[in-house]
Amino acid sequence: MSGIKDIAKKTGLSLATISRVLNNSTLVSEKTKSIVLNAAQALDYQPNLTAAALRSGKSKIIGIIVPEINNPFFSSIINGIEQYVGKNGYSIIIAQSHESKKKERHAIQSFVKLNVDGILVSISKESNDFSFLDKLKQEKIPIVFFDRKPQIDNIKEVVFDDYYGAFMATEHLIQQGGNHLIHIAGDLNLSLYKDRKRGFQAAMERYQKSYAENHVLELKKNSAQDTQILKDHIQKNNVDSIFVNGDEDCIYVLNIIKSLGYKIPRDIRLVGFGNLSISTLVQPPISTIDQRAEDMGMVAAKTILQSLDEKQPTSFKEVLSPKLLIRESSKVISS
Amino acid sequence: MSGIKDIAKKTGLSLATISRVLNNSTLVSEKTKSIVLNAAQALDYQPNLTAAALRSGKSKIIGIIVPEINNPFFSSIINGIEQYVGKNGYSIIIAQSHESKKKERHAIQSFVKLNVDGILVSISKESNDFSFLDKLKQEKIPIVFFDRKPQIDNIKEVVFDDYYGAFMATEHLIQQGGNHLIHIAGDLNLSLYKDRKRGFQAAMERYQKSYAENHVLELKKNSAQDTQILKDHIQKNNVDSIFVNGDEDCIYVLNIIKSLGYKIPRDIRLVGFGNLSISTLVQPPISTIDQRAEDMGMVAAKTILQSLDEKQPTSFKEVLSPKLLIRESSKVISS
DNA sequence: GAACATAATGTAAACGTTTACATTATATTT
């Protein structure tokens, strides 16, 4: 493990020159450049990023906060982020909020202490206080929200078009002949689940299907009571199509429907959300909305890297558009 | 954002004393301790971990390398690691090898440059050259392998008892009345899949079931040819029990079996491996071996933290024992 | 070839801590 000093010693050049070569400054001749690089190679030079970070104020680290890392949606986003920032010489450091705003704040604190150059965050369900934004602005640490974001202005966000995704899913179910649709909603504290619900409602109205609040069910998994409510609702109202807020819940619903003796897609059609890998593993494979998690990660990464050399913070919004994947669970069988 | 200097200025004490208080050294009086802590609070002191890392050589960061972050097994392990090290004031930094030994080496290099205090790694399928261990020893950076490890001596490892897990699974299938068992193997380049295969074989022999190499199938998913081989084998040999190397593959097999018209568990019984959350989402829920991923993460984390203040590197091995989870897919129906 | 511009290199301070060593204050022993 040799440092910049060793190279200086070996080449007889000054520390400044070595540093300039290693950071490919233009203020250096081609000749010395190659001398230095050769020496660096020969000595197996390993830069000490900590020292560089201390002096320059740039750590080359991007901090990421997600609710849960073992949620395939988030881990795919992280995948996308890592891919993009890795190419640009940055490392990522990950923290989980576990849906707790306390842990979220704590993670941000840690990131500041570690001198991260930027922060990417998908907020927890609990989050309602965003005063940390002021602090980050003070410290000049840019922050980009992805997927889950606070409902405030002047932020940078890359989100998914949940509204339109839900609209497409619902529209598709209607076009397959659906007349009695319901929507299984997610946690309505999060704006994105609200958007999905709105998209459902909009499609219902667009196609003149009667819409009432009881066409939307919030269901707590593993709650026998909620399960019963769902079963009753399906049977009493001749439900023929269900749009579910997420693939996991969708599989849960799928199993309930099967247990009632209905055939999918013959009797009831189903569309999920998220395109998790499990969605193709069940029988029948479920139609779903692809959220392009990796793309989201890459866009978020690109956005944060661009923000790094911004003098004045600007706001930014990118909305990724949904893709409907039609699989067995919603295909009306052509007799 | 105030630093140690600001506290010194405010309290009139020297930098050394402040630092001592903040690192709870014993060499400081209770009185000054409280003075300093109050001042720190009042000034909203935020330690600069980069500076501390540079001077002390301790970054308070643990590097983790996994093949894929969006593999639920690994993300659960990471969960366990983060939980444990987080409690001890450490952060984690994550890199993915994507099963490439080149990326793996690159990640290790990055970690060294970032001055991580320790490294946790689950090696890629490609890995065969472990010369980086010498370098790390030189740099005095401890390394702990989890789940996937090189087959060499004098390392620290926390692994799972794949052999016994496979044995238990197979034994269970036999006890449920299985006579014609097969095993769908994973990538036999990895020792853990070899161990699972060995466990299967051992159980077969232990219970005097005829065992031949063609009772083990390596199947590439999405290969029509392999799928056909599997189908043929099941039908020709009256297979009644299948032990599959992992839950995902198991669901794949489950769907094939269903498509052949067999009933599970009536005609064929199935056990997977890994206890992924999807294993309970399919119909019927599949029996599986729980790998206690979070535990593994915690043990690995504990091991690496303990290694930090070791003068001489020692070797270490912890083997986590399997838990058999019996679900529908392997329950013989009591007539 | 003098005068100037520009390119290339060098010097030394700085980043914010920790820590070896030195000093001073306090407690204990005689």
Place this chain on the structure above:
DNA sequence: AAATATAATGTAAACGTTTACATTATGTTC
């Protein structure tokens, strides 16, 4: 109360880079 031990604090260097500023070498213009 002097002598000694111990506890508490201070001084200043160090960690390995980057970078503002200074200097020297090279090229260009007349």
